[in-house]
Amino acid sequence: MSGEVIHFPAKTPEPPKHLKEGDLLVTCFNATMGLWCAWPVAAVDDDGVPMGVRLRSGKVLAADRVSCRPEAYGFRRGDHGDGCFERLAWRTWPSSDAALEAFGGPC
Numbered sequence: 866m867s868g869e870v871i872h873f874p875a876k877t878p879e880p881p882k883h884l885k886e887g888d889l890l891v892t893c894f895n896a897t898m899g900l901w902c903a904w905p906v907a908a909v910d911d912d913g914v915p916m917g918v919r920l921r922s923g924k925v926l927a928a929d930r931v932s933c934r935p936e937a938y939g940f941r942r943g944d945h946g947d948g949c950f951e952r953l954a955w956r957t958w959p960s961s962d963a964a965l966e967a968f969g970g971p972c
Contacts, residue, residue: 880939881915882913882939883941884906884914884915886906887942889904889906889950890918890931890937891903891937891938894932894957895933898959899960900958901958901960901961902956902957903955903964904918905955906918907919938961945968953967
């Protein structure tokens with residue numbers, strides 16, 4: 866009896882949908898250090914998938930260029946209190962869990 870290992874293609878995570886300009890996209894931006902950052906969304910397609918993010922300098926960069934991992938998380942401005950979103954933009958965290966905790970906890 867012989868066997869063969871069959872590798873099924875792994876499903877790649879889909880990007881967050883239904884975002885708008887000004888919402889935040891959280892991505893891994895440094896795989897070596899494991900750092901994650903929240904980027905303000907600068908442009909979305911017709912499905913609300915982020916196409917570009919805004920850098921601190923005001924320049925726009927393609928959303929897929931700021932992520933070193935396939936996972937990305939989107940957060941809507943309207944789901945957070947006044948001033949909370951501004952404090953989270955461009956902030957970095959040592960892990961995706963820490964970033965998600967920052968968005969889930971009180972502002």
